[in-house]
Amino acid sequence: MRIDVITLFPDFVRSCAAVGVVGRAQERELLSVTAWNPRDFATDSYRTVDGRTCGGGPGMVMLIAPTREAIVAARKAGSGSKSRTIYLSPQGSRLTQAKVAELAREDHLILLCGRYEGVDERLIAAEVDEEISIGDYVLSGGELGAAVLIDAIGRLQDGALNDAASAEQDSFSDGLLDCPHYARPMVDELGAVPDVLQSGNHAMIRRWRLKQSLGRTWLRRPDLLARRELGSQARTLLEEFRREWLA
Numbered sequence: 573m574r575i576d577v578i579t580l581f582p583d584f585v586r587s588c589a590a591v592g593v594v595g596r597a598q599e600r601e602l603l604s605v606t607a608w609n610p611r612d613f614a615t616d617s618y619r620t621v622d623g624r625t626c627g628g629g630p631g632m633v634m635l636i637a638p639t640r641e642a643i644v645a646a647r648k649a650g651s652g653s654k655s656r657t658i659y660l661s662p663q664g665s666r667l668t669q670a671k672v673a674e675l676a677r678e679d680h681l682i683l684l685c686g687r688y689e690g691v692d693e694r695l696i697a698a699e700v701d702e703e704i705s706i707g708d709y710v711l712s713g714g715e716l717g718a719a720v721l722i723d724a725i726g727r728l729q730d731g732a733l734n735d736a737a738s739a740e741q742d743s744f745s746d747g748l749l750d751c752p753h754y755a756r757p758m759v760d761e762l763g764a765v766p767d768v769l770q771s772g773n774h775a776m777i778r779r780w781r782l783k784q785s786l787g788r789t790w791l792r793r794p795d796l797l798a799r800r801e802l803g804s805q806a807r808t809l810l811e812e813f814r815r816e817w818l819a
């Protein structure tokens with residue numbers, strides 16, 4: 573998968589994509605992240621990328637010309653593979669794990685990061701396929717949204733996670749919150765690891781983990797539970813969790 577990011581802060585984006593699982597996915601050539609700075613496409617000696625907001629009012633707006641040139645260059649660099657252009661903005665549709673999984677299957681993504689008051693609306697209309705929001709809050713730029721997308725998508729690339737199973741067991745990947753996790757020591761001054769995890773009984777461990785995920789989702793994110801069909805085993809486990817919790 574190729575990801576191109578249009579940003580006035582290329583070093584920030586590159587450094588986010590160079591560490592951890594995403595950095596390793598790039599080393600393994602499962603993913604490439606390339607940053608393009610509209611300032612490099614500005615034709616005037618001041619390398620101008622922003623202009624005053626038409627109609628008056630505070631702040632500046634990113635200019636069409638240099639931003640569009642950067643998008644076109646990124647699209648060309650994708651050498652023909654169909655690209656999907658995404659604008660990170662509070663006006664976008666909320667990012668979910670389902671959307672991440674959908675985007676992770678694309679061959680080429682172009683992520684447009686706005687700064688100032690945003691990008692000229694004509695450029696959005698002409699070049700953006702969809703707007704995505706990482707949450708209902710305003711940031712000083714779209715780069716953190718791009719970094720979130722790159723991480724969430726990068727870790728889903730085949731071969732990115734040493735144990736592919738961990739992607740499936742993650743929170744949200746099956747519509748539930750993740751279960752608790754423990755490492756040695758089995759007994760610590762903070763408490764002991766639940767016995768079932770020391771039992772070596774893998775069926776019981778799987779059952780315990782599903783029960784914990786269901787219980788946590790019920791307690792912390794009932795909205796996620798409402799959206800999810802529960803099988804008979806899951807219903808039984810959740811009932812067991814509720815009874816123990818309310819006892």
Ligand SMILES: NC[C@H]1CCC[C@@H](CNc2ccc(C(N)=O)cn2)C1
Nearest residue numbers: 660661686689690705706711713714
């Ligand atoms: N009107 C301000 C707005 C104009 C367009 C550019 C954005 C950049 N900042 C962002 C981008 C995305 C998000 C998010 N929630 O995904 C929050 N903030 C700021």
